[in-house]
Structure formats: C-alpha cells, structure tokens
Amino acid sequence: MDHESFVVSGLNKADEHWSTDEAPRIYERRLARILKVEHFRLPPASDEYSKDGIRVRRFPLMHSCPECNELRRHREFNPPSGRSICGTCEADLVPSRFVIACEVGHLDEFPYWHWVHRAAGRGTTTAGQCGGTLRLRTSGRSSSLRSILVSCSCGVPEVSMEGSFRKSALKDLGLRCRGTRPWLGTSVPAESCSRTPRTLQRGSSAVWQPVLKSALSIPPWSDGRADLLAPYWDRLRELDSRAEVEDRLKFVFGDDIPVPIDEVMALLAAEREEDPAGDEVRSFDHRYRALRSKEYERLRAGNDERERSRNEQFICETPLTSPAALDGTGVTGPMLVKKLREVRALKAFTRLADPNSATESYESALSETRLNWLPAMEVRGEGVFLRLAEDRLTAWEKLTAVIDRAERVRGAHRRLMEQWASDPTQVQPSPATPRMMLLHTLAHVLINEWSLDAGYPAAALRERLYADEEMAGLLVYTATSDSAGSLGGLVAQGEPEKLAPAIRSAVRRASWCSADPLCIETEASGTGGTNLAACHACVMLPETSCEHNNILLDRALLVGTPEDPSMGFFAEVLQH
Known part of the structure; x- marks a missing residue:
C-alpha cells in the first residue's frame, strides 16, 4: 500500500454495506434539523475484525514505472492480481503526482498526452491519436518541476512539467473540465461543466477540504430520550395541538409512547425557539x-x-x-x-x-x-x-x-x-x-x-x-x-x-x-x-x-x- 493511491468512495451504496453494528446511528436533533437529515452514522473502522469498512477506489489511474519509465493507466501495466507492479519490470508502480480539479469539485487525471503534444497545435489532436507511448522520467538535476520530463515515442520533443501549475495552463491547451467524479465510480455519468480545471499535487490539501458542521448536545435534547422519536420529528412539527401530537404518537407506538407527551411538547417548543424569522429561514x-x-x-x-x-x-x-x-x-x-x-x-x-x-x-x-x-x-x-x-x-x-x-x-x-x-x-x-x-x-x-x-x-x-x-x-x-x-x-x-x-x-x-x-x-x-x-x-x-x-x-x-x-x-x- 506504500506505493498506491486511492480516493475514498462516495456514499452511494453505503446503506447496503455499512452494517449497523460497525456503523451505528448517531442522533443530534438540533444539527440534523439544519442539515435536513434524519440522523447521522459513525463510519465503520477497518480492522482485522471488521466485515467491510470504508471503501476506496484507485485514483489516479495514471502510473509510471521507475525502471522502464513508461507512463500508462494502471491496468495497462498488466500487474498481477492484488499487486501494483509493472508486469514487465516487476518494479513498484508510482501513482501520478499530478491531478486536475475545478472549483465545483470535479476531479480528473492530469492530461499528460495533451501536455507533451501541445506544440502540435491547440485543439488539433485528441489523446492517443499518435499511437505512441508516454514516458516520464526525472533528470535528477533538481527537485523542481523543470526536472520532471514527459516524452512520447511518436517523436515530439520532450517537455518538462514546468508551467503546468499556472492558472491558465490547461486553458491554453483548450481543455475544459470533463465533470468526472471518480469517487462515485465509473457507472456514474460525468456532469456538464464549463470551468477550466487547475493542476494540483495529488497530496495537496487543496484537493479535498471537508465541510464540517457541529453542535453541542444541550438540554432538553442532551439526555438521549428523544432519539427514539428521530424519524417522526418533522411530522410532529406540522401539528398544532397537544391532542394531535398525542394521536400521532399513539398511531406509531400504540400505548407505549417512549417519551411523555409533556416532554415531547417541551422539545417541540425548544426547537421552534431556534427557528430564524422572515427571510433568514432560507x-x-x-x-x-x-x-x-x-x-x-x-x-x-x-x-x-x-x-x-x-x-x-x-x-x-x-x-x-x-x-x-x-x-x-x-x-x-x-x-x-x-x-x-x-x-x-x-x-x-x-x-x-x-x-x-x-x-x-x-x-x-x-x-x-x-x-x-x-x-x-x-x-x-x-x-x-x-x-x-x-x-x-x-x-x-x-x-x-x-x-x-x-x-x-x-x-x-x-x-x-x-x-x-x-x-x-x-x-x-x-x-x-x-x-x-x-x-x-x-x-x-x-x-x-x-x-x-x-x-x-x-x-x-x-x-x-x-x-x-x-x-x-x-x-x-x-x-x-x-x-x-x-x-x-x-x-x-x-x-x-x-x-x-x-x-x-x-x-x-x-x-x-x-x-x-x-x-x-x-x-x-x-x-x-x-x-x-x-x-x-x-x-x-x-x-x-x-x-x-x-x-x-x-x-x-x-x-x-x-x-x-x-x-x-x-x-x-x-x-x-
């Protein structure tokens, strides 16, 4: 795993493979309400006893071999099953150091073919049309981008990665964002996107920044008694009277209502106190x-x-x-x-x-x-x-x-x-x-x-x-x-x-x-x-x-x- 790179999968099928034992539900009504969800789930930990854990997908797919210097997609090296090595040289493959992303959140491979063939004219060729094999090597003269060299066996001049991080570098190549979302899998279609992506280091913090929201559990929600009512709060908020609330709970739970009606009414009143007024609601x-x-x-x-x-x-x-x-x-x-x-x-x-x-x-x-x-x-x-x-x-x-x-x-x-x-x-x-x-x-x-x-x-x-x-x-x-x-x-x-x-x-x-x-x-x-x-x-x-x-x-x-x-x-x- 030391020489491999992955992106954490999206949550598309998490309900199917996150077991309730390893990914229990977490309740915090005040936070759930403003985020418009019913509850939260603790992501499963991956250890020797877990049944599944967090799933990942290989990204970027472009890899290079330090022995033969070839630059290809991972599967084109014909690695043995479960290993990330060059099928010819048996050297550990190196994931691409560079990826591209746009502000909307799309993520994609760095366009090495377009970069090395850019002298052929903007927009006149498409990737792979020349039939050559890409190679990537390091001159060793310095640790700068100027020392990272990309070439193609079709005979175009070798170019360095210098300048690839300029804001307009990919725009100058005539490239637009393809709208790809590799964390959601290959079956999810790309989105339409008109933005120009930018080059980033694969491990840069700019590639992914979490949007975290948090809340403290405070009374009257902090004793956990209301958790059993979590799926029903939105419906209960629509009711005006105590009698209607009681009837709704009896319909759901029968005579064994888990929370006294007085407490339910107090919780509903506390929740309405936090509702902003007027235009602020939106x-x-x-x-x-x-x-x-x-x-x-x-x-x-x-x-x-x-x-x-x-x-x-x-x-x-x-x-x-x-x-x-x-x-x-x-x-x-x-x-x-x-x-x-x-x-x-x-x-x-x-x-x-x-x-x-x-x-x-x-x-x-x-x-x-x-x-x-x-x-x-x-x-x-x-x-x-x-x-x-x-x-x-x-x-x-x-x-x-x-x-x-x-x-x-x-x-x-x-x-x-x-x-x-x-x-x-x-x-x-x-x-x-x-x-x-x-x-x-x-x-x-x-x-x-x-x-x-x-x-x-x-x-x-x-x-x-x-x-x-x-x-x-x-x-x-x-x-x-x-x-x-x-x-x-x-x-x-x-x-x-x-x-x-x-x-x-x-x-x-x-x-x-x-x-x-x-x-x-x-x-x-x-x-x-x-x-x-x-x-x-x-x-x-x-x-x-x-x-x-x-x-x-x-x-x-x-x-x-x-x-x-x-x-x-x-x-x-x-x-x-």
Missing part, C-alpha cells in the same frame, strides 16, 4: 448561527443538579471559588463544563477553496442521490467557558486603531473569498470583526497556556467561538476521544483562582514572539494577508484545534503594539 448561515446562539445561552445559564437525569450529556456549573480573582482581567462568567457531547458531521467537501471562504454553491455532495443521513463522529469530554466583560469590550471596540486593524484583515479575507468565488457578488460577509478576532486570538493563547500548565497537548484541545453583536464568549474543550482528551484536568483550569493567573500568563507570553519585531510589525501575514501579528512561533495552533484554519488572528489586539500599547484589550493586565 439561509443556512442564519440557521447555524441560531444554533450557536442557543448554545451560548445554555453555557451562560448552566444546569444544576435538579435539571439533570442520569443520562444527561451536558453538565455545566458555576465555579466553586469566588469570581473576584478575575477582576481587572476583562474576563468574566467562567463556567465549568464537566460533561459535554459534540457531534461533528461531514456535510460536503470543497476543492481548491477553503470551506470558510466558499459559498454553498461550491460544496460537492458525498453521494449521487440525497441521503437521509450524513457521516459523523461524536466527542465526549469537558471544557471551560468564559466571556469577555461587555462594558470593557464595548469601549475597546470603538478605538480607531482596533477598527483599522480589523478592517485590514476583513478586507483581505473578503478579497480572498471573492478570488475563489464564481460570483463575487454572492460571497458572504467576512466574520472578521474586532470582537471575533479578539476572542479567536485569546482562545489560541489560552490553549497554548493550558497545554503547558495542564499537561494537555495543544492538539487535544479545541476552540468554539461565540462572537456577534450579542455574544462574546469562547469554549475551550477536549477535542479528541482518546486518553489525551479525557485527563480530567481541563475543568479545574476554569476555577477563577487558576483562570486569572493563566490569563495573565498567556497574555504576557503573547506580548513577545521569537519572530519579533517582524511578527508584531507585519502589515499582513497568513493566507492572502488574513492574519496580522500571528505566526507559528506565537499564536498559531494545530489545524484540528482551530475553527478557522489559523486565519483571522492578531495578537496585537490582545497586547497592543510597540507604538500603541494601549490598543490591546489586555493592556491593563500587562501593566501589573
């Missing part, structure tokens, strides 16, 4: 923000012992020690989330574009036909929730220097989104506000601090941000389901007597970077200039820990700049 982004808003309310309010059942999956309490220790830090309202459950669902995927900067039209479906479920995973752990002091935050947000820095990042992010969008007028507004960037950067420095103080690797912690006109909070929680995510020590960091010194230490640590003064004085950093004072030596985290792929960060908003230290939200903390 917007997925508004519905997703409503989901976050309800989580924020519950994290602020917590739940005491009287509200819990034995199966409660969300336990959020106020700290035992006095909050006075946090006075002067700008942080308030810490809550100890002693038990939480998060469901992360794979909604779709994108190519060539970050999901955070792509519109929904870019999202490629996981299956040819729509399913009533999506693949997902659930994480159970603990966390610490805290908020920023509103009075101090409101005054800070009005500072001209703060507004200017946030606007620079916002403009860069906007330009990046427009660059990838097919219709720039449909791009969503950038979330880069002073409040959001402050919370985001604070979450990063806290995770770095706790990874040093509490023994957690940074990759075992994750941020969840709540930032808009009415929210200013963040949740740091265990992000993995292995032992590193369940050490039990994270909640203890939320006690004010420990949280206050941790905030002060994190802010002081953020006031200096080993890349300073270059880092703090930079005019733009990160992808497309979507960061300011942020680098891997100070505030960046492992990608699994960050909600925004390490963009929209600026530690100057925390600590100020050498020219204007008072601009930092935590400037007073640094003075003591």
Whole structure:
C-alpha cells in the first residue's frame, strides 16, 4: 500500500454495506434539523475484525514505472492480481503526482498526452491519436518541476512539467473540465461543466477540504430520550395541538409512547425557539448561527443538579471559588463544563477553496442521490467557558486603531473569498470583526497556556467561538476521544483562582514572539494577508484545534503594539 493511491468512495451504496453494528446511528436533533437529515452514522473502522469498512477506489489511474519509465493507466501495466507492479519490470508502480480539479469539485487525471503534444497545435489532436507511448522520467538535476520530463515515442520533443501549475495552463491547451467524479465510480455519468480545471499535487490539501458542521448536545435534547422519536420529528412539527401530537404518537407506538407527551411538547417548543424569522429561514448561515446562539445561552445559564437525569450529556456549573480573582482581567462568567457531547458531521467537501471562504454553491455532495443521513463522529469530554466583560469590550471596540486593524484583515479575507468565488457578488460577509478576532486570538493563547500548565497537548484541545453583536464568549474543550482528551484536568483550569493567573500568563507570553519585531510589525501575514501579528512561533495552533484554519488572528489586539500599547484589550493586565 506504500506505493498506491486511492480516493475514498462516495456514499452511494453505503446503506447496503455499512452494517449497523460497525456503523451505528448517531442522533443530534438540533444539527440534523439544519442539515435536513434524519440522523447521522459513525463510519465503520477497518480492522482485522471488521466485515467491510470504508471503501476506496484507485485514483489516479495514471502510473509510471521507475525502471522502464513508461507512463500508462494502471491496468495497462498488466500487474498481477492484488499487486501494483509493472508486469514487465516487476518494479513498484508510482501513482501520478499530478491531478486536475475545478472549483465545483470535479476531479480528473492530469492530461499528460495533451501536455507533451501541445506544440502540435491547440485543439488539433485528441489523446492517443499518435499511437505512441508516454514516458516520464526525472533528470535528477533538481527537485523542481523543470526536472520532471514527459516524452512520447511518436517523436515530439520532450517537455518538462514546468508551467503546468499556472492558472491558465490547461486553458491554453483548450481543455475544459470533463465533470468526472471518480469517487462515485465509473457507472456514474460525468456532469456538464464549463470551468477550466487547475493542476494540483495529488497530496495537496487543496484537493479535498471537508465541510464540517457541529453542535453541542444541550438540554432538553442532551439526555438521549428523544432519539427514539428521530424519524417522526418533522411530522410532529406540522401539528398544532397537544391532542394531535398525542394521536400521532399513539398511531406509531400504540400505548407505549417512549417519551411523555409533556416532554415531547417541551422539545417541540425548544426547537421552534431556534427557528430564524422572515427571510433568514432560507439561509443556512442564519440557521447555524441560531444554533450557536442557543448554545451560548445554555453555557451562560448552566444546569444544576435538579435539571439533570442520569443520562444527561451536558453538565455545566458555576465555579466553586469566588469570581473576584478575575477582576481587572476583562474576563468574566467562567463556567465549568464537566460533561459535554459534540457531534461533528461531514456535510460536503470543497476543492481548491477553503470551506470558510466558499459559498454553498461550491460544496460537492458525498453521494449521487440525497441521503437521509450524513457521516459523523461524536466527542465526549469537558471544557471551560468564559466571556469577555461587555462594558470593557464595548469601549475597546470603538478605538480607531482596533477598527483599522480589523478592517485590514476583513478586507483581505473578503478579497480572498471573492478570488475563489464564481460570483463575487454572492460571497458572504467576512466574520472578521474586532470582537471575533479578539476572542479567536485569546482562545489560541489560552490553549497554548493550558497545554503547558495542564499537561494537555495543544492538539487535544479545541476552540468554539461565540462572537456577534450579542455574544462574546469562547469554549475551550477536549477535542479528541482518546486518553489525551479525557485527563480530567481541563475543568479545574476554569476555577477563577487558576483562570486569572493563566490569563495573565498567556497574555504576557503573547506580548513577545521569537519572530519579533517582524511578527508584531507585519502589515499582513497568513493566507492572502488574513492574519496580522500571528505566526507559528506565537499564536498559531494545530489545524484540528482551530475553527478557522489559523486565519483571522492578531495578537496585537490582545497586547497592543510597540507604538500603541494601549490598543490591546489586555493592556491593563500587562501593566501589573
């Protein structure tokens, strides 16, 4: 398998080969509702005891032999069954390093034949017409594309791969996207597509980016009792009265209704509270923000012992020690989330574009036909929730220097989104506000601090941000389901007597970077200039820990700049 390359299959026939034992159902009504599915399923793990597992398809099909240098489709080398070797040389075949993809999500083989025959004239020949055999070799002079050489036995001049990554390289060859979807299999017809594909490295992160959506299980949905009603919620929502709901449930379950009618009515009322009003109903982004808003309310309010059942999956309490220790830090309202459950669902995927900067039209479906479920995973752990002091935050947000820095990042992010969008007028507004960037950067420095103080690797912690006109909070929680995510020590960091010194230490640590003064004085950093004072030596985290792929960060908003230290939200903390 070391010399082979595969693409994970789509979900077209997953219902047939994913057994319920290995791929159990996962329920999270709030998330399922906005994603318009009935439930989720945990993808089956492939091990020696599994009956099936995740299926894959060979891609790319173009391979080369390092001995004879021939470049052909895999089957044309006549490899023995179950092996990927050249039938003549018996050397391990090497999958093509290059593939092509378009923004819509189509994926295809790199057009080597067109590339080497391009001197013959644009659009005058078709692949394979010359009858020659392609060869690929490396000159060994350097590791650049100039040293990768492609030739054809028909006698055309040998060419290098240099220039193949230009945005217009394939357009200059007269090639358009063929609309192929190899992850769905050969029986699925190609789609019509008028876009020009781009060349990518096979292992590049731009080839596939997941579109993940997640939700915390919060009361009244967090005790799991409503899971048995999952297939019927959409029908129940259409009913107006308690009597109609009761009649419907009796029709389905008889006299053994698994959830008391009072609880069903309370669940329906809670669900309707999250429904956006007016035109916002049509917007997925508004519905997703409503989901976050309800989580924020519950994290602020917590739940005491009287509200819990034995199966409660969300336990959020106020700290035992006095909050006075946090006075002067700008942080308030810490809550100890002693038990939480998060469901992360794979909604779709994108190519060539970050999901955070792509519109929904870019999202490629996981299956040819729509399913009533999506693949997902659930994480159970603990966390610490805290908020920023509103009075101090409101005054800070009005500072001209703060507004200017946030606007620079916002403009860069906007330009990046427009660059990838097919219709720039449909791009969503950038979330880069002073409040959001402050919370985001604070979450990063806290995770770095706790990874040093509490023994957690940074990759075992994750941020969840709540930032808009009415929210200013963040949740740091265990992000993995292995032992590193369940050490039990994270909640203890939320006690004010420990949280206050941790905030002060994190802010002081953020006031200096080993890349300073270059880092703090930079005019733009990160992808497309979507960061300011942020680098891997100070505030960046492992990608699994960050909600925004390490963009929209600026530690100057925390600590100020050498020219204007008072601009930092935590400037007073640094003075003591």
